């Protein structure tokens with residue numbers, strides 16, 4: 001059984017090299033609709049040092065993908081092999 005990850009608090013430090021918190025990274029992802037670590041780094045500097053925090057940034061990018069509108073509908077369509085919008 002796959003473990004369910006708990007949401008890390010916004011005030012916890014994510015990138016120690018650049019002193020950026022989880023909340024600041026989440027806000028940066030939302031601000032520019034970031035889809036990669038590079039886009040996050042450009043926006044808030046997180047990940048711009050030793051790169052140790054890149055897996056955590058990837059986790060937040062995945063978290064954001066799961067929260068985007070329509071994600072559940074697209075996932076359900078894929079799982080049930082129906083097309084989104086019912087055109088086919």
Ligand code: FES
Nearest residue numbers: 015017049050051
């Ligand atoms: S901890 Fe984020 S770049 Fe080093």
